[in-house]
Amino acid sequence: MNPTFNNIACFLALVGANLMTAYATSAAPVRIALSVNGKSFHTYDMAFSSDGNQVCVTGKDINEMGTSAPHLILVDRARQATLWQHMIDLPESVATAYPVQCLIGKDRVYLLTNDDTSLSPPQSTSSTYLYAFDLHGNRLASMRLAVPGKSQYGYTMAESSDGVTVAGYTMDADERNEQYGTFTLFMDTRLQTRGIPLQRRNGAFASPFSARLVEDSLYITGTFFPSTVPTDSLGSFKASRVKVNGGYVWSTTVAHVEDVDVRFAVAADGTTYALSVGADSTTLSTIGPDGKARAPSTQRGTYCSVGSLARYGDGVAAVLKPCKGKPNQLVTIPPPTGKQPFVKAFPDEPLYVATKDALWGVLSRDTKGKTYLTTGVYGEL
Secondary structure, three states, X not given: OOHHHHHHHHHHHHHOHHHHHXXXXXXXXXXXXXXXXXXXXXXXXXXXXXXXXXXXXXXXXXXXXXXXXXXXXXXXXXOOEEEEEEEOOOOOOOOEEEEEEEEEOOOEEEEEEEEEOOOOHHHOOEEEEEEEEEOOOOEEEEXXXXXXXOEEEEEEEEEEOOEEEEEEEEEEEOOOEEEEEEEEEEEEOOOOEOOOOEEEOOOEEEEEEEEEEEOOEEEEEEEEEOOEEEOOOOOEEEXXXXXXXXXXXXXXXXXXXXXXXXXEEEOOOOOEEEEEEOOOEEEEEEEOOOOOEOOOEEEEOOOOEEEEEEEEOOEEEEEEEOOOOOOOEEEEEOOOOOOOOEEEOOOOEEEEEEEEOOEEEEEEEOOOOEEEXXXXXXXXX
C-alpha cells in the first residue's frame, strides 16, 4: 500500500468519521494572501479556532536594529480573507517584545508576549503581557502579569470557563547563579488576577521549549534547569507533566537529541515531540502523555535547523531549513516504522506549519516575498 494512503487510513480510524465531516467544508486546500512581508516577517505561533473556521497568526517584522512590535492577524478560512490585524504598541520601558502564543476563544482572541527592557541580555529583564481582543479586532484589555521575580516568561495559556489560565517561569540571577521556578496564574475575562500566583521553586524549562495546558495539567518539554544552577549551565532536555494546581506527575529525559538544532512541540493529548538535526540526520523523539518514551525515529538528511513542528496524523509535520541558503522544505515524518519522511511539494517556500485534529495550515512566501496561508485537511498535505 502507498505509505501516504496507509497513514490516512490509520488517522481516519483514530479521529473518526464525524470529525472529518465537520471539516468537510474544506474540499480542497484554501490559499489566502496575507499583507505581511514574507522576507522579514518571523512567525512565532499559528493556531486554529475550536471549530477550525478561523486561524490566528502572530509574529513580528524584525528591523535592522533588532526591535519590533508583535503583529497579530485573524484569518477567516470560509471567507478566504484576513478579518483584521494589529501591531501591538510596546509598553513603556520595553525595548522589544516576542509573541509566545495566540489563542482564539469563544468570543475573544488572546495574545501572550514576553517583553524585554533591553536588547542586551545581561542588562535586560523580561515581563509577560496578555492582550485580549473581541472577534472584530477591538482591543478589550491588556495586562502585565503580576508575578514576583526579576524576570518572568510566559509558556502558554488556555481559555477557562470564566477567564484565562497562564503558565510560565521566573528567573533570578546574581553574578554566579541563576534561580528558576514556574508559575500558574488565573485571570478573569477582564484580565484581572484571581487569587495569588501559584509558584513552584523547583526548577523550570527555558528556551527552547514547548508547552500546552490540557485540562488540569501542564505538559512541557525543552531545556530544563534545576532551581539553582551556575550562570554557564546548559541545562538538559526533559519532558514533564505537572498539575495546574501544583501537583507533580512525571518527568522524563528526552534522549537521542542531535547536536545541531532542536525544536519541541506538545500535541493536544499531551504527547511531546523533539525533532533535532545533526550533521547528516534528523531524529524524532516522542514521549507519550503517560511519560513513557517511545522508540526514536532517525533518518538520513542534511539540514541546519527546524523552523516549526506540529503533530500530523500519527507522526509530525515540520518545516526544515537546509544548509547553504537553500529554500525551506516541508516534510511529514511518520513514527519509527522504517518509512522515510515525505518531502512535500508546495507552490511557495514554507515558513511555518500548524495543525489541529485533521486540519493543517502552512504559512509560505513566494519568490517576491508575498505571504500566503494555505489550509486543508489530512491527506491533502
